[in-house]
Amino acid sequence: MQKVRGCPICEREIALAQRSAHGPIFMCRGCGSKFLEARQEIAYDRDYYHSWFGETQQDIERIKRVNFQDLLARHVGSLKGKKLLDVGCATGFLLKEAQELGAEVSGVDVNEWAVTQAREKLPGARIFAGTLAEAIRGGFFAPASFDVIVGTDVIEHVTDVKALFREMVQIMLPGGQGIFTLPDVESLSSRLMGGYWFQYKLEHVTFLTRSALALLADELDFTVERITPHKKKLTLEFIGNVLQYHNRGVLHLLGCWVGKLARLLRVSKVVFSIGTGEMLVQIKKLNP
Secondary structure: OOOOOOOOOOOOOEEEEEEEOOEEEEEEOOOOOEEEOOOOOOOOOHHHHHOOOOOOHHHHHHHHHHHHHHHHHHHOOOOOOOEEEEEOOOOOHHHHHHHHOOOEEEEEEOOHHHHHHHHHHOOOOEEEEOOHHHHHHOOOOOOOOEEEEEEEOOHHHOOOHHHHHHHHHHOEEEEEEEEEEEEOOOOHHHHHHHHHOOOOOOOOOEEOOHHHHHHHHHHHOEEEEEEEEEEEEEOHHHHHHHHHHOOOHHHHHHHHHHHHHHHHOOOOOOOEEEEEEEEEEEEEEOOO
8 A cells, every 4th residue: 555655746734635536535735746645556467458459359459459540640650670678568568569669679568478469568678576676776777778768558557757867867878758647647637527526446546736846857867858648548438447446436427328329329430539638758868
C-alpha cells in the first residue's frame, strides 16, 4: 500500500483533497500534483492483463496497434535506424509497430508473463523483466543509448516519478526524445467528476500537473517540448470492459450496459477516437 508523506516532485506539503472509491487522494500545495493512497496493492500478473482483453486477445491487439501506429506516426517521425525503448512495454504491441518502422527496439516491464509474451513476438528485441532501475544497475541498458523513449500509460503507476524520469534521461542520447501519455488531472473530466473520475484506479497512484513536469525538466536537464490533450482510438466493447472490470458501483454497471448495448446494435468493434482525460507529453534531453 502506498503511503503518501510529502510531494515526491517538489517536496512541499500535501493535504487530503478528496476521496475516491479506491482510497484518499492527496494534493501537493506546491505543484498541484495528486496522489492516490490505494487501500490495497495491485498485482501486475497474467490476470491483470487478461482483464483488459475482452472477448479475445485479438480485439485488444487490434486496438493497441491502431493507437500505437497513430502515436508513432504523429509524434515520433522516422524511426529507421533509431534505438527505441518502451518503458512498460507489456506484451510488446508498440515494440512490434516500431520494429516494423525500422527501429531497433528494447523494452522493460515489471510483469514476467507480459515480458515472455513480448519476447515471443520479438525474438530479436532486448526486453528486461523488472524495473528500469534494475535494468540500468545490471548493465542491461547503457547510459546515453536511446534515440527515443516511449511510456504509454505507465507514469501514473509509479510512486517515485522523479527517479523514473532521472533514469530515462540517463539512458537517453543528448537531443533524444521522450513521448509519454498519462492522466491529465487538470482536464475538464477530472474537474467535473471529482473523486469519481475514471482515471482514479487502484493501480493509478500518481497524477502529475504541468507545473510538476516543468519542475522535473529544470532539475533533470530536459525540456518539455509539448503537452497536448491525448485522444485514443477505442471500441465500445473495450470501453465497456474497462468500466466493468476496473470500477465499482455505477461505473461498473455502466460498463455492463455499454457492452451489452454495443453487441445488440452490432457496433461493439467499431473504432472511434475519444478523449480519455489524458495528456501527451513530449520531452527532449538537453545537449551537454
